[in-house]
Amino acid sequence: MLTSMRTSAKRSLRKVLTTVAALAAVTAALALPGPASADEAPASAPEASAAVPWLATEGNRVVDSSGNPVTLRGVSMIGPRHNYECTECNPQPMADHIARATDPARGWHSNVVRLPVTEWAPNDSLSLEDNIAQHVDPYVQQAVDLGVYIIVDFHRVQDYGTGGVPQDLVREFWEYVAPRYADIPNVLYEVYNEPINPDSWAQWKSYIQPVVDRVRALAPDNLILMGSPQWSTRLNGAVNDPIAGGNIVYVYHLYPNQGAATAAILDPKFGNAAEQIPVFLSEFGWNPAGEWSDPVTEGTTSGWGAPLREYLDARPHINWTAWAFDNYWKPQMYDHDWNLLGGEYQGQFIKQWLAELNG
Template identity: 55%
Template sequence: MKLSHRPRRIRVILAALAATALIAVSMPAVASADEDEAPAELPALHVDGNWITNADGEEVTLQGVSVLAPEQNDLCTYCDSRPTSELIELAAEWGSGVVRLPVTEIGATTDLAAYDAEYIAPYVEQAVELGVYLIIDLHLVRDYGDAAGGVPRSTVSRFWDYVAPIYGGVDNVIFEVFNEPINPANWDTWKDYIQPVVDSIREDAPDTLILMGSPQWSTMLNGALTNPIEDDNTAYVFHIYPNQGSPTTALLDSKFGNAANQLAVVITEFGWNPPGEFSDSITAGTTTSWGVPFREYLDAHPSIGWQAWILDNFWKPQMFDYDWNLLGGEYQGQFIKDWLAGEPNGSPCSSHDAVGASVQVSSQYSTAYGGENLTDGDCTNAGRWLSATGDTAPTATVSLDAAQYVSSVGIYSGYTGGSGVVLVDFTVDVHTTAGWQQVAAITGNTSSAREVAVGIADVDGVRLTVSNPSASTTEVKIARVYELAIHD
């Protein structure tokens, strides 16, 4: 097809009336529905080559978030859980065009009618009312097949044989058939297992978009290039987190990008948070080193849809702290919200609440590397503060123009190309009317971007005190800090 004849391309990132207004710009005007009429469903979605398109022939990039499985919502005793309906509404307010709804407690004897009535049906109805797509995600993380510990096909078929007749005619609904099959780690074996499930779904839901995972926690979609699912409305899923490596173009091409040149691909799980209580060994990463380059890649590949994991404060990597403050800075929450809103891509090192704030430092290596560089938004080598040789406790104090809530502080240190020159041991204190209080004592740091959770109101000052500025045995022993980034 010639480029000049391509269908119109839209981004499904707006909710409710905003989404309707976007499409109406390029479509004939239609009469408005009366207030007492049922809300109109969204256009059905279809796979067309490596794109998902709607019934009007428009190419669609499904962008949104996952919410916590409703049946898991009250398990966290310290999270002050919020209703699933409230989180779905928040997702729509952020601009999510699609919300992924995990379904976790499904087995061979589950009362599916009762489960549907409590954990699925209300949210399908809400999605229709809000004008967003809803992914019913059979959120199994298990081996598959008849071996010990595996999920037999009959369990998966039983669920979809119940769900497909009910929701197969609802255009807002998408089916994700099996979240993360693990072993056997073989695509052909997986296809033999799941193809009959797809065939059975098609008997009752001939037109519903299907999202297809793969073995090894949905990381083997490349197998579909040579042996695809026998279905013309299936898109392929990939899940990726920082433990899989730095999101370079070469890595992402090999994981799913090359396949996306031929297949419709949706990243139904990704996310990160800095090392600490809001991440683990799989999800530990930063916005600067992982989120920014990952978004840059997806922005350049608009046929690939995505749903960020997870709009909650319980399962990792969370977007909120336990008091429901949005996690910003090197945490993913604010970044995902801004992405959905169409804000420019960028590191929180260069855009934060303390840009331009006054700074006092204990020493400086030279006038070119003074304390003012800590709040200049310049995260290049020239924009650093360097402490003086012989300063055994380099200290920097940022004074804010007005007291404010501080969710986190980002400490960016080292220099490009340097080895072992990031800050190793340091403390972070904040100042309020009650005086100074320590919020973090970091030891053994190896990250050039280290985010410290704060969660304190009425802060008017932040202090960094360094006790070990570098692990290097060859470089001069001084503090090298790009920025002290303060985020509300």
């Protein structure tokens, strides 16, 4: 259903401009403890907390440590390394975004946030260790302090294997990250954001299974979010041929260019599979035609967002994070000055949706 347009559009979402400025002071709102600045990130990993229960999978559900069903619902941030790239935007620290998105006092009720981890800054020799210390550790600690879940997302939008991202590179990332947060129940691992080609579940499983094996050896308990080929739209392969390792939730990414948000279209994509395996929509979003959308994400609240909500509300076993809690990565929820986009735009709708469910 997706075309080459998806590749260019997704790349435009992650477009890197001329430079990456250092992150400014990053202080959590609500006087909650947090790092003073991402540039002053601690050398050691964040500390564990008992504020949230460990999560696991049981049948097609995510459950807590007592076996109670849990539905994770929230928003996806942009990659922290790109937070200050928009020259026409009013910048705000990433910690402020996370604090806002999880703050009931400001009307937001996310119980999970998704944090993309990229390596796309220009002229940048930042090591993996420094990247994690500056752009992940502070926000993992913030999630612990806030008592919410956070998805550490290896945010590649590329082919995998021969001609694409080498398996060794993915292993290197997770061999460092997996043990770093292995004792923190707040942290979920999304092993590969959007592998594209080959369009084969069998080839994808052969490529990613050794990575998962390594993650499980280093982090036995953290929930794993598993993408699939063609921009994470091929999770049906897991129904009869799941990835080994346990506590794995299968990811789907959904946008208006894939068709109407009706059961007739969504059931074969992921809805039928979600009756048998755990499913997580870790990306979806829309905005009307214009500067806040592109050919992949062009849609309206009344025509696409509202029907999608009806579909997902009837299926609380499906978890989700909406894309993107930002003011310039499309489809954004805010304008450049951090005014929430309403009407046929997605921002106000998703805020109210989260408040009515998670609230």
